[in-house]
Amino acid sequence: MNRSYINLLFLLLVGTSPLWAQKENDILLTINDEAITVNEFQRVYEKNLDLVQDEEQREVDNYLKLFIDYKLKVAEAKAQGLDQKDSYLKEFTKYQNQLSRNYIYEGNVSEELAKEAYERSLEEVHVAHILILSSYEDTPQDTLAAFNKIQNIRDEALSGKDFKQLAKKYSEEPNAERTGGDLGFFTVFNMVYPFETMAYQTEVGEVSEIVRTSFGYHIMKVFDRRPREGEVTAAHIMITDQEDKTRNFDPKERIEEVYSLLKQGTAFDELAKQYSEDRNSAKNGGKLRRFGRGTLRSKRFEEKVYSMQVDETSEPFKSEFGWHIVHLIEKHPIPSYEDQKESLLRRVAQGERSKIVTSSVNQTIKDKYGYSQKNNYYPLFHEKVGEEILQGKWDATQIPSEKNKILFEIGDREVYYQDFASFLQREQNKRTAYTSKVQYLSAQYEAFETETLKSYLLAQLEKENEEYAAIISEYRDGLLIFDVMNSNIWERAKNDSIGLINYYKEHEDDFQWKKRVEATIIQSSDETAVKQARNLLRDGMTVEQIKDSLNTTDRVSIIASQGIYEVGDPLLPAGISIEKGVSEIKDEEGNHM
Template identity: 45%
Template sequence: MKQLLFGLLLSISLGSYAQNDKKKEVLFTIDDKPYYTDEFERVYNKNLDLVKDESQKDLTQYLELFVGYKLKINKANKLGLQNGDSYKNELATYRTQLSKNYVTDSKVTKELVEEGYQRSLKEIHASHILIKVDENASPEDTLKAYNKIKDIRQKAVNGEDFGALAAQYSEDPSAKENKGDLGYFSSFRMVYAFESAAYKTQKGKVSNIIRTRFGYHIIKVDDVRDNRGEVSVAHIMILNPKADEADKDKSKKTIQDIYKKLQQGEKFEDLAKQFSDDKSSSSKGGVLNRFGSGQLSSEEFENAAFSLTKEHPVSEPFQSKFGWHIVKLIEKFPVKTFDEMKTELESKVGKDDRSRLITNSLNDKLRKKYPVKRDNKLYAAAAKTVNDAIYDGKWELPANTKPYDGKLFSINEKTVTGTDFLNFVKTHQNGGKALKPVNKLTDKLYESFVDDQLNAYYDSHLEKEFPDFAAIMDEYRDGLLLFDLMEKEIWEKSKTDTVGLQNFYNTQKMNYMWKNRADAIIASSTSMDVIKKAQKMLKQNNTVDQIKEKLNTKDKVSVMTNVGVFEEGNEVLPKSTKFETGVSDIVKEGEYYFVTKINKVIPAAPKTLEECKGKCVNDYQQFLEQKWVDDLKQEFKVKVNQDVFAHVKTDLKK
């Protein structure tokens, strides 16, 4: 019952609540509180395939269960369990998790997930040039940076070498060394705006100017290829020396000697443990974590790894900027299907900066759903209290906030005050660089405050907006109460009430019977000659150890034995076993020959409480629960509308 009435609530599908336009009727009342047909029908249909006990599929029996369930919830509320801190906290945590499916723009999320997957099928090799400018830079500094990147782009479009321009102008610290080359990458490897510009730029072309939180960029797409998936490899590495050419030759010679050993048949894993300078992988036989294009800092290494095949699984020695390598293929992993990647992509979208698009889309919808009209006079007065101390995170609320307690705006019936806004400003002030002057920063914080209030209001009214959300929360709320109540009234009592359990066992012991049992030795072998010898030794009262020592050798196990007390019908016993003392005839079942020696036959008898404790405790729980439900029916007044129930049965049997 615990699993049926509580555990199932944890796996409720959001799609399990179909809207039903049929008029609901009162199916039954408990102390005049009504319970309706729509809930009963929904829960019955939802659990129908999950219930193994056929009796519980019977509608009359199921109504009894459902009424009993609601009686327990009434009892829990009567006892005040809904007021417990633990209950409240767990319910709030669950609601927060469930609400995530509603407080987002599912259409935009779906589009971003699909876009991310389509982009992941391709890998782009690109270079870029960056001119840094802060997100909150002044208009003058922003324009200066823009004009600079604009001039550089024109040079690139006119045919000047992009790498040379990157080395000369780019403010990316690595550009002097790599000339802006980013190697190959796929979706979710770069910030979203940069990724989008790269995927929208044709091979060999220079992108339009784009802005990210780092500044202004231009991108040149050097190549586009199909995604190679991921690969798992092991490697042996000899580090590049930092000394003279003689040492460099020594490193090369060392890797070549190791390669010769591989060709002579020595194990890759052993050589990696002995010689590889990559100590993070050498102890594991050189095995690296699986990776895709652009995830390592060496394109040479990635290309060598992806070029390996089952027919040619080991590379020749090659050099990267880190040293000399030999790479061995373990396994290649092709690009996953959309269905295989969907959950992973949804998680990435939620963590990626493209999630702002989802947030912004929902904010736009909420501003249209709940139009906000601001009291500009109150806002001006409140905003005037914010000063430059906010840039150091030291701004404080006015000593007297009463002048700002008036209505700044409202969301339906909810009033939001100027003081609410000032408290928001205090908790969201940040040190360092930010938008200037202070009035612009305050205006920006106000827009964030409005979005924050709209989202909070929307979240708090999800039950009214979505009937399925309300239904899930009702069931989870009841399920938590039921769990706490059952723990208190039934489960703990059945485990600790030793006297009650013993008395229950005494009245029910004939339900916990052993069948006839045999204290026996069972020998088996695939050889008739061996089993004959085992049979002879059993008749001579040899022990199991003596039989195995005589018939088995160091290199071959010819006979197996099984010793114990076996109940009639036990699958270990040969099917033709007779419950008689002595050594049986040899029987064959499948590929095996068996002989059984029965030392003692134990007649059928009741199990002791210890022998059947698990089953007895479970039965005792059900006994206590049924007795308790009967008591609840006396404590609460239950009235079932039989005419309505007859209609329900007709509908559900269609």
Template identity: 45%
Template structure:
């Protein structure tokens, strides 16, 4: 979900407009337009837990928020933001997503979910041969590709070496290196037709020829095995990029690994030194994950290579940095009920959607009545020029005398004219085709699917009150987001002069606390830390101290050099802010001594250092003035009798 949608749902969840009501239910009017008590009640009850201020958790206090919200909606319509193209597209996208909840055939979905779960319990290892063939290739090119895969299939069935056939026939990129082997895969990891073929072929057998969007495939199934379970691990991480604290990340991770091998508790080292702060404070523990969940193959492969709980792997490098990994626990495979919801989402959004679409179309046709008309191909093959293959077709209107019905759904006729407009509006978005007839047929299928769904959705807001409520809530929420974005957030970001003036006016609010430029030395052995303290008092520098203390390949002390505010967690608690060498502080199993090289007194932060915070505060000031202007622009009249009634009902 994008940021815009998230803000809309968080801020405006729960609001929806009332239906026709009696005049006595009017709570207030904005420029004589009525707002009903039932509107307020529904918003108040739904959003009460989101309200932070205690003073706003009663009717009188919340009324101000409610009026402000209604004023923003009113202003959004006044600025015609409901006609903005981006708004229309965003609203339609959400409308499409929501409508699917009401349009899906539950029996088909349930069958596909059970199938996917059963398959997910097993992983398949297979070799395959691919002959490339685009779905819109010319008939002659398609026949050529099919003949080639057919020839390979016959040889494979007759027992010829499959690896040799891969070298001879496969057009898959990288086939020579992989020898056609796909590794292990399970449900949802391959396109659906390919997955169907794999799971319907026995070990050691050659599959039937299978057509996908990539071309023609044949498979040889090598092995089936139970799917790997989810695991839980802890890690200590050092980022790959250089920073002020140390120069060599690999050297640092090896130092930490050496400490653990010398007996330091894994959790203590993670808390003290891991740069993944989110897990470091928990002793390095990650959330439980399964194969593919982390999108970090090197890390996952390393984690799954650990056999025993508690075993610690030597440092490995991933795309994100260096890690020391410890296996905490291996889990059993979740039950069907535990995975059902997640699998259902994948079924609705993945390659199985074609099966779902067919079921949806059948449901709509049955509900409203459907009748097929004339074929689109003969007329449109002549009407549309070959230039559409290059997305450069010039639209010409179809006359009413030529117009015919392609199909009828309910009381709606889909005609030649409708399809011609669809071609005009969508030709820029279509993929590359070699054959015009294939293009027209594919676009016609899309046109028919969308027409049937749109017919259903247009009636959904009338026929289903729950849907109408939710969609109206989102409609208004999106408008409020847009009106605030236009009048507040974007103004704050683009008014550079106003922003700088605001900073100058309020810069005393942005100050550094007292800061310390320090070298921090930590060891789990108090006697080691005392040695460091003595060396520091003798004037030794960091580099020499590390050489003396970390001798014979042992990592006895870990160092950090940086500038920290006095209350940052990196500094020991109770540290006195004076230049020189500190006393020894104990924390999380480590003993720390600090050399304070410089004490930096509190001073103003430069604008560039606090730009984000200044923008946020600038937005708050702009919003305050903008809301004052809306209250002046619109006449708000409150019905005190209705308000008193609400207080009696909701405040008790």
């Protein structure tokens, strides 16, 4: 790539009139037929002007030379096909998905669900239920039979019959004949979302409407509601009461002996380390992770702990797992919504709540750009796709070209049968829990439609939203420049040290750094995530630890870049103070750094 590829139009513009006299959308220059506008250069120049220490480079013409070098490197990266590499596409897609959340309305829906979850978390409900099993893979006849059965049971419950007795008689939940379907108290995220929603929508003493979950059809009765208590931190010493032929002591006697040692002044943590048979907590002096009601598998243990005062130590008592002595360390108040917001959003992004977010976003895209369903995927794919797809052995070439009809249209894009076939070919090797081809195809078509709609929206965003286009373009170019420098200079240096020395001698003047900084840049469209990252940096956490803490498989909260940057580099936030330490947060048109 050399400067002769730059269109003569650039020379004419610079030579005849000031740059800012041009209209924003006027083409400033072209590189390999790719147009670069006056507006793009002006935005980068004004953004980075305060960072440029060299007065000569602050002049427009001189800064333009830097800008051209920057764009030539990007063009060279594309010429080498670096924008098609899997590593580049994976990294870029992560950032694109994270940045686009604020533009595709996903954030609004997610926050509404997070607020709903927080409000529910302030209360616990006591529920019993009756379940009639019904899988989504059942035949229509079996599904209808299950629905009719639960409807008849509900009629009996509404007539005044004892709900728990009905559960013992009819419910297909394991152990229902013993428990009467009683689930005790629970709160948000303890049950699948449709069940949870019905529980919170049903009044105390009432029998609910029928609700469908992945387990089948349910009805429930709400017996009580109470404010939820905060979590607690406790330590315990446990002696199991399981039969063990290797033991030569009675569990109850052993716990009483330990309690006597405790009363004689031996430290609780020392006794836990020495005698507790919960080895996971024993090594920490018996200390358990903080927990709330309903999170342990022992109701007796929870009830005992919640009845205690801080710094109180219990007498020995028996739970479902054995004998315990408990010391209550701390009672934690329920955090505010703002304190829990990020964790709530992460949980919303999982499970059935995520389907609500996806459905809402998909409908918004359809309404905005226009959506038209042309053909039903099912008849052809039911015929052409066999059960072998569940083992990842289906061949997409089985879709005849003459039957490649339009599935749907979104905006000006037509989506064909072959597009869905290619999607199936790509996805079939991923592990699946489906045992039915019909249910698998249904789930995959939903995923295909979601991916296609989102892909279309992202393409339109760069055309319609100047702010989004600017941010995503800078990140795209930054990744490509890193890759082209890495593959052409840094990696080659490892294998050609003599050549590197000779080249350096010939171009020694070109290798003189201007003022530079070694820095880590953390950025996100979510200001709260950047604030959390800044605090963790100040606490001494590494970048990798921060990414592990704030990012998940399904949601990227922050993007982190580390390197050495010249002052004035477009990748550095405008107006940043060049001094050692963790900076304040800078807002670059919605991109917080």
